[in-house]
Amino acid sequence: MPLETCSMILRHRRAALALGAAALTVLGGWASTAAAFPNYPITEGQRRTANEVAQAGVPLSELAPDAPDAYVVKRGDTLWDISKLFLRRPWRWPELWGMNMAQIRNPHLIYPGQRLVLVRKDGRAYLQFDDQPGVVKLSPRARASDVDGGAIAAIPLHLIQPFLNDAVVLDGNEFETAPRIVAGREGRVLLGRGDSAYVRGELTPRRDWRVFRNAKPLKDPVTAEVLGYEAAYVGSAEYVRAGSTVTAADGQTEIVPATFTLTTLRQEAGAGDRLAPTGPRDEPNFVPHAPAQPVQGAVVSIYGDGLSAGQNQIVAINRGRRDGMEAGHVLAVLRTGERVTDREDPARAQLKLPDEAHGQLFVFRVFERVSYALILTAQTAVRVGDRCTQP
Template identity: 60%
Template sequence: MTQRQPLGLTTTFAALLVGALCSGPLLAAGNYPITPQQRQTAQQVAQTGVPLSELSPNAPDTYTVKRGDTLWDISGVFLRTQWRWPELWGMNTDQIRNPHLIYPGQVLVLVKSDGRARLQLGRDVGGKAGDTVKLSPRVRASGLDEGAIASIPQHLIEPFLNEAIVLNTNELDSAPRVFAAQENRVWMTKGDLAYARGNFGPETEYRVFRQAKPLIDPETKQILGYEAPYVGTAALVRPGSGSGKDEVPTTLTITLNRQEVGLGDRLSPVPPRTFNNYVPHAPSGPVEGRIVSVYGDAITAGQNQIVALNRGAQDGMERGHVLALWRAGRLVRDTTVAKPDQVRLPDERHGTLFVFQVFDRVSYALILTVQEPVTAGDRFTQP
């Protein structure tokens, strides 16, 4: 049996699904071991489910998974708070082995009892609309199917996994650099040749970055790291050789453009490609910070855009963390008293962030929901 990386669930969420999503395929046991903490979480969830008060007012009794769905989307159908979805799934902790995947066409059944709710996997049996049969938990292995749905809209963040980087120091200053193009051009696009100097390794594929710019903490004004704007990719055509008068520069061809490649742009090897599927979850403790910047040239950001946060791995930030966005309360004049004065209104929550890339002191997050434009300096906390 050929094994491929699943397009479904990561281990943490998988531990909460096994036994409920009982007809989906799963990986061999050695690939995704269940940690003691995950097993403990699974046992707690198995005993609880979610309170009925956490269900969406219009939560259906059944839902048929559609192509293009994500677990985040489906959770929004059933729950008021989407990131709490692991608590919704019924399961059998005696049969926790490895992750199941969810596929278009599968029927999810909402089971309510004793003031709690769980989801189970059902099978459409035809007849009257909504007729289903709930399936008994079991574990079976089979080949993986790339039709499985993802936990969040993967296409929104995948391009940024290799493109958005933060350096602790401005090490791109010493990286190989583009110094010339054909026919005295200043800017290069896909298919153009570029000539570079510097210390190249054995790699043949390179990312092209503009000079890194500092990311300044809105609170402390300290430099948190250096963000290198992504320009595109280039492939090695001929390696350079020699030095001094005998130097032959390295020749590359531009293979992809986000912006035109310019003289002085820096080259960094393309890292090995890895697939990451993310399980949204709340931080384990209180978190508070500020938006550092909007990725790219925009001043404000909306839904599905990327922002940099002034908290990173050293602050306990993790991939998959869900955070609340807050709108600062306005300063208003109270004219209902004899001597009108200024009063600041309370901050109001108006959006949700999803952390998908974490560096030492900075993280990148996707804006999942938002009511008003997001700007640098806006506040975030645990949800």
């Protein structure tokens, strides 16, 4: 296929993705211009850092001890992975991007097959693409993709994709009055995929609905303030038939609930579960970055009612939109230091050991007073009450 034809197809398909549609993309071994892509969220602070680094490079002291001289981007890599290879602090991704802004104009335009070369000169480091012909050669081919043009993602999106729209935190417990499942066919208590669910409540004739378990309050572990109500996602349902009222033989009015079919489930549904209309799907464009202002927060809950969590699990923290949190913020999570007794001291002095960082969080969904975060790393289990700060 001629290169001009490939480029034309690529432009059209990327435009479709920008509208939120799944498309087939043509993956070549080249980097396309930024104009062919949607505008990704790059803050002024990140751009300023990148511009500063672009002028002078990065001090060698900022490089990871075992930073490679060259690296070929692989399918499945993320911007976070590559940042860790070259930099001591991977959340400082603008420095990786800014090492050579002339070539890496947008960190989202880094593709599998591209070769990144680290240049060290006069105590500074610069990152650039190796454009020598024949270094890396990938034949254009069609493949199904839900990633924009095959460019690498900032973080492992598959870990948080289910939570982008389905995890909900409400300011008030609105689900108390939402439509609810009152029964299943033939008296079934637990309902599975494909089962009918009978629903009572105020409904609009929309086809697609989400099913949630009754919301639980999220309390600040420090102040005990109720920050919101977390509704656990159960699955999805399809509207089949409207409810009605009928007159029985004895003249009494009877309520006939609406009928739904359960289409996908994460757990079995049952009477009392609530329904909400399905909203538009978010198209995430995450850019890992440290908060511009100091953060003093704490872990509120472990998603799924666990007592502790490890790497790749989800937690809620007591900082949200009102506190300046943004999707993409990277935070350090700290374990509160223990209180011990100095047994060699005749007065038996009580000591408070220092708080120690033991992991990193990546904020990916922000509500007014609460945010969800992915545990990127954890040396020990993360628990409710653990503090989180800027890295």
